[in-house]
Amino acid sequence: MSALEKGGSRVIITVLGKDKVGIIAWISTLLARYNANILDISQTILQEFFTMIMVVDLAGANIEFKDLREELAGQGKMQEMKVTMQHEDVFHYMHRIEGGR
Amino acid sequence: MRISFSPNEILETVRMVEDQNLDIRTITMGISLRDCAHSDAKTVQAKIYDKITRLAQDLVKAGEEIEAAYGIPVINKRISVTPISLVGESCDVYDYVGIAEALDRAAEEVGVNFIGGFSALVQKGFTRGDAALVEAIPEALSRTKLVCSSVNVASTKAGINMDAVLKMGEVVVETARLTAEQDGIGAAKLVVFCNVPEDNPFMAGAFHGVGEPECVLNVGVSGPGVVNRVVRANPNQDLGELANLIKQTAFKITRMGELVGRAASKRLGVPFGIVDLSLAPTPAVGDSVADILEGMGLAKCGTHGTTAALALLNDAVKKGGSMASSQVGGLSGAFIPVSEDAGMVSAVEAGALSLDKLEAMTCVCSVGLDMIALPGDTPTETVAGIIADEMAIGMINKKTTAVRVIPAPGKQAGDRVEFGGLLGGAPVIKVHPFSSAAFVRRGGRIPSPLQALTN
Numbered sequence: 001m002s003a004l005e006k007g008g009s010r011v012i013i014t015v016l017g018k019d020k021v022g023i024i025a026w027i028s029t030l031l032a033r034y035n036a037n038i039l040d041i042s043q044t045i046l047q048e049f050f051t052m053i054m055v056v057d058l059a060g061a062n063i064e065f066k067d068l069r070e071e072l073a074g075q076g077k078m079q080e081m082k083v084t085m086q087h088e089d090v091f092h093y094m095h096r097i098e099g100g101r
Numbered sequence: 102m103r104i105s106f107s108p109n110e111i112l113e114t115v116r117m118v119e120d121q122n123l124d125i126r127t128i129t130m131g132i133s134l135r136d137c138a139h140s141d142a143k144t145v146q147a148k149i150y151d152k153i154t155r156l157a158q159d160l161v162k163a164g165e166e167i168e169a170a171y172g173i174p175v176i177n178k179r180i181s182v183t184p185i186s187l188v189g190e191s192c193d194v195y196d197y198v199g200i201a202e203a204l205d206r207a208a209e210e211v212g213v214n215f216i217g218g219f220s221a222l223v224q225k226g227f228t229r230g231d232a233a234l235v236e237a238i239p240e241a242l243s244r245t246k247l248v249c250s251s252v253n254v255a256s257t258k259a260g261i262n263m264d265a266v267l268k269m270g271e272v273v274v275e276t277a278r279l280t281a282e283q284d285g286i287g288a289a290k291l292v293v294f295c296n297v298p299e300d301n302p303f304m305a306g307a308f309h310g311v312g313e314p315e316c317v318l319n320v321g322v323s324g325p326g327v328v329n330r331v332v333r334a335n336p337n338q339d340l341g342e343l344a345n346l347i348k349q350t351a352f353k354i355t356r357m358g359e360l361v362g363r364a365a366s367k368r369l370g371v372p373f374g375i376v377d378l379s380l381a382p383t384p385a386v387g388d389s390v391a392d393i394l395e396g397m398g399l400a401k402c403g404t405h406g407t408t409a410a411l412a413l414l415n416d417a418v419k420k421g422g423s424m425a426s427s428q429v430g431g432l433s434g435a436f437i438p439v440s441e442d443a444g445m446v447s448a449v450e451a452g453a454l455s456l457d458k459l460e461a462m463t464c465v466c467s468v469g470l471d472m473i474a475l476p477g478d479t480p481t482e483t484v485a486g487i488i489a490d491e492m493a494i495g496m497i498n499k500k501t502t503a504v505r506v507i508p509a510p511g512k513q514a515g516d517r518v519e520f521g522g523l524l525g526g527a528p529v530i531k532v533h534p535f536s537s538a539a540f541v542r543r544g545g546r547i548p549s550p551l552q553a554l555t556n
Contacts, residue, residue: 012104012106012111014111014112014115016112016115033512040104042104043107043473044108046108046112051112053107053111055104065169065170066169066170068174070170071304084115084117084118084119084172085172086114086115086171086172087170087171087172090114090171090172090173090330090357090360091106091110091111091114091169091358092359093356093359093365094110094114094353094355094356095106095110095113095114095353097424
């Protein structure tokens with residue numbers, strides 16, 4: 001993952017949509033296919049939407065960052081879910097004063 | 102590794118990008134061309150082309166990689182260069198249009214969408230090269246696509262060069278005339294400045310100042326949509342509380358500029374210069390500075406109270422942004438272009454926003470009279486008068502001001518012009534019918550102001 005800075009290979013993936021059976025199974029299977037390692041999952045209902053947030057390590061992933069992002073968004077659409085993926089640093093910078101680390 | 106952010110924090114960031122048009126407006130690479138001077142004009146052009154295409158060859162790719170890696174759109178990749186009047190001045194026979202064409206070719210080759218620096222600084226007077234460059238601006242801008250030009254005609258320390266102001270009135274009109282088939286778009290790539298910053302990443306006024314290093318990366322952030330959402334989500338907050346919320350939002354927006362600037366700097370092996378804290382609108386719905394002012398409680402941008410609302414906004418953006426970045430520079434403030442801001446366009450169409458009110462607003466925010474279409478028959482002296490007023494505001498208030506107006510050939514007040522893309526489109530605004538000619542034709546220099554007795 002040459003595209004990532006500071007050796008950090010962790011990304012945050014969000015899945016938003018209507019709650020239904022099998023969402024976690026679906027995205028876990030998808031990520032496993034690319035050897036992306038899920039480190040933590042939290043899910044909640046926020047503003048009437050099912051919201052799942054995952055920390056995923058792409059250190060051993062066999063897909064480029066950009067391609068995975070597109071794959072998640074595209075596959076998500078078919079499931080009627082909105083899936084986004086951003087580097088963890090984005091959230092550190094935006095929400096922590098010491099974001100530069 | 103536990104998730105160390107709350108769901109609200111994560112969703113806030115995701116929504117900023119997905120729904121509220123948060124983006125990095127530009128990564129601008131500043132390149133010194135001082136070592137491209139030569140007595141032969143063709144050699145200068147070749148050296149310029151070679152240096153730009155060498156240093157900036159990976160700029161666009163780096164921008165795209167960063168966009169992919171962080172999930173933050175990087176809209177524009179641009180280049181700014183040493184004021185070309187300095188670079189071309191050493192030639193035995195001047196060919197500034199030829200240099201503009203070399204810049205255009207280099208920009209096209211590396212894939213950037215604008216290159217700025219066809220510029221001169223003449224606040225105290227013209228050198229021979231300055232005069233030749235200014236003379237060449239209309240032809241240069243009509244024969245190139247990507248070249249942007251700027252001329253600094255005033256400063257707080259030097260006063261206002263009124264000969265240059267009159268000359269630029271003529272140059273603006275002539276540039277519009279030579280690009281008449283596109284509503285005078287050439288003038289949209291030409292800015293007249295007071296107190297021009299030397300590290301501004303935004304077009305059309307970007308150039309690479311003489312105090313800058315060999316090569317540097319400057320970043321311009323955006324995010325009127327994000328600020329707008331915060332303002333509208335808090336209709337009952339008093340203005341002090343609102344300013345605080347805007348500060349916090351500006352911090353978050355600017356942080357993205359800092360992140361992207363550092364990443365680009367590392368990737369390209371070029372030092373990171375500054376983050377420009379500006380709120381830069383686009384014609385996209387919801388990405389408007391006028392919408393923010395209306396969200397604060399004004400029925401239409403331009404009505405009484407607009408200047409006060411803008412002053413609050415501008416200051417809060419600077420306070421939040423300066424905390425978020427290690428180095429701040431450029432223009433840093435809210436931009437109020439007309440054609441590039443759907444809310445401003447709507448305010449002009451509704452008769453709420455006039456040229457005079459826009460001028461007043463420039464006293465309290467970044468930049469100046471920006472992207473305003475004037476009637477095609479506006480006399481050059483009237484354009485010069487508009488420039489002189491704006492220069493005076495900058496000079497007295499020790500701030501950058503600028504004029505980028507487009508006298509649209511064949512159009513009258515109320516007609517519409519279309520420039521397309523980020524430049525947008527706008528109704529032609531009314532100018533005063535009374536002549537400024539005898540005043541601006543006096544020429545000479547308006548002396549620099551006292552720095553004491555500040556009432």
